[in-house]
Amino acid sequence: MQITGIRLDRLRLELDPPFNAAWDPVPRRHFDATVVRVETDEGLVGIGSGDTMAGFEAFEDLFVGTDPTAISRHVRAIETLNFHAGRFWPLEAALWDLIGKIHDVPVSHLFGNVTDRLPAYMSTGELKSSEQRVESARQGHELGFRAMKIRVARGGLTEGVAAVRGVREALGPDFTILVDLNQSWRIAGDVEPALDVKTVRRTVAELAELEVFWVEEPLPYTDVAGLADLRRSSAPRIAGGEMLPTFADALRLLEHDALDVYQMDVVLSLGLSRCRTFAELAQHRHRQFTPHTWTNGIGVLANLQVAAGVGGGPWFELPFDPDGWTPERRDFMLAEPLRVDADGCVAVPPRPGLGVVLDEDAVERWRVS
Numbered sequence: 001m002q003i004t005g006i007r008l009d010r011l012r013l014e015l016d017p018p019f020n021a022a023w024d025p026v027p028r029r030h031f032d033a034t035v036v037r038v039e040t041d042e043g044l045v046g047i048g049s050g051d052t053m054a055g056f057e058a059f060e061d062l063f064v065g066t067d068p069t070a071i072s073r074h075v076r077a078i079e080t081l082n083f084h085a086g087r088f089w090p091l092e093a094a095l096w097d098l099i100g101k102i103h104d105v106p107v108s109h110l111f112g113n114v115t116d117r118l119p120a121y122m123s124t125g126e127l128k129s130s131e132q133r134v135e136s137a138r139q140g141h142e143l144g145f146r147a148m149k150i151r152v153a154r155g156g157l158t159e160g161v162a163a164v165r166g167v168r169e170a171l172g173p174d175f176t177i178l179v180d181l182n183q184s185w186r187i188a189g190d191v192e193p194a195l196d197v198k199t200v201r202r203t204v205a206e207l208a209e210l211e212v213f214w215v216e217e218p219l220p221y222t223d224v225a226g227l228a229d230l231r232r233s234s235a236p237r238i239a240g241g242e243m244l245p246t247f248a249d250a251l252r253l254l255e256h257d258a259l260d261v262y263q264m265d266v267v268l269s270l271g272l273s274r275c276r277t278f279a280e281l282a283q284h285r286h287r288q289f290t291p292h293t294w295t296n297g298i299g300v301l302a303n304l305q306v307a308a309g310v311g312g313g314p315w316f317e318l319p320f321d322p323d324g325w326t327p328e329r330r331d332f333m334l335a336e337p338l339r340v341d342a343d344g345c346v347a348v349p350p351r352p353g354l355g356v357v358l359d360e361d362a363v364e365r366w367r368v369s
């Protein structure tokens with residue numbers, strides 16, 4: 001079998017009303033997604049998505065004509081491209097989708113097959129008042145979620161902690177609360193400084209009183225010493241790593257024991273293969289791996305396959321924040337959006353590969369010509 005072509009469908013879903021992402025100072029009025037299709041001479045097609053794949057067309061010739069199952073070679077090739085251009089991990093996701101189809105098994109089976117379902121947390125994306133956040137938490141709980149992540153902005157710590165307190169009081173001690181400070185990386189153009197270490201330490205102490213399970217990305221990636229010290233001294237677990245650019249960056253955090261929970265996204269950060277390797281290293285050191293999943297439904301599926309394969313946890317991220325971020329928006333290119341079951345779990349689809357079923361009408365409708 002050989003790769004005959006790599007097709008990119010660039011999609012744009014208009015968002016009305018806009019989505020006010022907590023980590024972006026500009027309201028998002030559209031949602032872009034790139035669907036990658038790896039085509040072969042035997043008719044099988046692998047599908048992936050995640051990062052934008054901007055500029056990939058210049059490198060397609062490095063893969064056309066090769067064996068799609070030569071995955072180690074392809075991962076190394078993608079890493080060289082990431083150094084010179086963008087992050088092209090959606091291509092690896094499409095290759096693994098193809099390999100799963102060749103063997104007629106879900107990708108999670110190829111990555112260890114530890115479980116076929118994971119408890120999911122409702123990952124919110126907007127900044128809301130305590131009353132609004134309590135209402136959304138109740139909605140999520142009614143759908144089956146037993147955990148929620150709340151965003152707390154560096155310019156609104158008092159309001160953010162109040163929202164956490166409101167949810168704790170409303171849903172009680174059995175509902176798990178996670179908090180994301182979004183301090184480790186910046187959206188393009190955001191040059192405001194991160195919170196200083198002492199402010200973060202004081203905020204984490206307040207969150208500890210509310211029995212928060214983890215505090216995510218409390219400091220910049222470059223402050224390895226600060227992260228390690230915070231991890232040692234804080235009651236809540238410290239999580240992060242979602243957008244680390246290289247395997248070496250992830251290893252550096254692990255070697256300094258900087259985090260309790262590692263969150264590299266398989267279609268934005270290190271790729272599927274490297275995340276599997278890293279997850280096993282972290283678990284060997286009694287640390288946890290549960291990936292970031294904030295792209296689209298295909299990216300969520302890629303991360304789910306890896307997390308289920310290696311036994312990631314204790315929670316799996318499912319982006320959902322009514323009414324700004326719904327399954328229908330997140331998964332607009334899929335025939336059916338991903339949802340939790342009544343037990344608050346998300347299941348690996350019983351289909352080979354990543355389990356992607358595209359809505360070709362939606363792809364055609366939202367394709368950017």
